[in-house]
Amino acid sequence: MTYVVDFTDVSTVGLESSPVAAALAGLRANEARYFKNKYDHVFTVEPASKSKATIAWVSGILESERSIVIASPPLEATEFEVEGIRMAYVFYQSGLSINVMYTLADAGKRAVGFKLSDGMEVPEELASFKFARQKSKLAGTIRGSYFVIKGEH
Structure with a gap:
């Protein structure tokens, strides 16, 4: 069942099996608010x-670009296009959110972003990344990192 993410009344629907379900729901709502406001x-x-x-x-993309395999099972995902950018998000049971921003034009920006929910440890497969902290009213403290995609996907 498709779920429209509500960023005013944050819900853990679909994320209940995560040990940090409330924080992951806040992270998901934070993304929903961003896309509603910007696009x-x-x-x-x-x-x-x-x-x-x-x-x-x-x-x-993770495997071919950086030999990364995420150990945690995925709970939810979405894919859409805004202003010539293909976006994909996967939300994992551990509290990890991975997004891919892939500009469809050849000269555009292409990157993979990682966000860690408040209360989760850095997964072993992402230990080599440095994570910056960002405060969010919906998600508490978000730790994020990214890498630029070099190949065609």
């Missing part, structure tokens, strides 16, 4: 079982 895009997610292609695309 007037309604942020919707669906269960991982219905998002296999999106999860495979994100996992393929």
Whole structure:
């Protein structure tokens, strides 16, 4: 079932199995608010079982670009296009959120972003990254990092 993420009344729907479900829900709501305010895009997610292609695309980029395999199971994902940018998000049980920003034009920006929910440890597979801290009213303290995509995906 597709779920429209509400950033005014934050819900853990779909994220209940995460040990940091409330913080992950806040992180998801933070992303929903950003896309609504910047692009007037309604942020919707669906269960991982219905998002296999999106999860495979994100996992393929991680594997081919940096040999990263995420150990935590995915709970939800979404994929959409705004202003010529293909966006994909995967939310994991551990509290990790991974997004891919892939500009469709050849000269555009392409990157993978990692965000850690408040209260979760840095996953071993991401230990080599430095994480910056950001405060959010919806998500508490978000720790984030990224890398630039070099190949075609």
